[in-house]
Amino acid sequence: MGLNAKIHNIAELKIKKQIPKVIEERVLIALSHYPELKDTHIRFIFTQQLKASVMAARPVILTLLGSRKRRIYDILISPVFKLKHSIEPIHQVADEVLIGWIGHELGHIMDYEQRNTMSIAKFGLLYWLSKTYVRKAERVADTFAVNRGMSSYILATKDFILGHSELSQRYKDKIARLYLSPDDIVELVAKLEDKTQDREEILDDEAKIADHIATEK
Numbered sequence: 773m774g775l776n777a778k779i780h781n782i783a784e785l786k787i788k789k790q791i792p793k794v795i796e797e798r799v800l801i802a803l804s805h806y807p808e809l810k811d812t813h814i815r816f817i818f819t820q821q822l823k824a825s826v827m828a829a830r831p832v833i834l835t836l837l838g839s840r841k842r843r844i845y846d847i848l849i850s851p852v853f854k855l856k857h858s859i860e861p862i863h864q865v866a867d868e869v870l871i872g873w874i875g876h877e878l879g880h881i882m883d884y885e886q887r888n889t890m891s892i893a894k895f896g897l898l899y900w901l902s903k904t905y906v907r908k909a910e911r912v913a914d915t916f917a918v919n920r921g922m923s924s925y926i927l928a929t930k931d932f933i934l935g936h937s938e939l940s941q942r943y944k945d946k947i948a949r950l951y952l953s954p955d956d957i958v959e960l961v962a963k964l965e966d967k968t969q970d971r972e973e974i975l976d977d978e979a980k981i982a983d984h985i986a987t988e989k
């Protein structure tokens with residue numbers, strides 16, 4: 773696959789991460805976009821327990837009671853995709869699609885990381901009670917991933933889901949309703965580029981001012 777070539781600090785990315793071998797490279801690529809999560813304990817776990825979703829990110833409840841540094845998060849992954857007429861093993865999904873999917877889940881963990889225990893409890897309750905809140909939380913996760921430079925992966929994941937003829941319409945409708953749409957993502961990327969431009973202009977101005985001061989001396 774040659775994906776390893778894209779990642780530099782592999783050993784660092786693996787700190788406090790538990791990753792199944794079969795998806796390891798792709799998980800590491802997603803993690804490489806989140807340097808903030810370097811010391812965060814995350815377990816990627818294959819499980820049959822997910823019903824309505826393919827992946828889910830959640831804190832390990834007991835670890836929320838201790839100090840913040842001891843928190844553990846699980847990213848639960850369904851080992852197969854249930855299609856209308858068949859099943860597809862998740863590790864056989866195209867690289868970009870799986871990387872985007874994991875990038876989205878890591879976005880949820882970024883969201884959790886900014887919350888204290890009370891706020892996570894509230895989050896859990898509202899997520900359970902309110903469709904509007906679910907939509908907000910899913911869009912926050914997507915936005916984190918896009919802001920971390922993962923827009924092409926996130927788009928690949930959306931295209932895969934929304935264009936998949938063998939996925940149920942109900943699931944596709946849910947994704948279309950709750951997550952950022954491809955148009956939203958393009959818009960977000962354009963905004964990011966604007967910001968980069970602003971920053972470059974500021975740096976440019978600073979350089980000019982510095983030059984000016986230097987020549988005055």
Ligand SMILES: [Zn+2]
Binds near residue numbers: 913
């Ligand atoms: Zn999500």
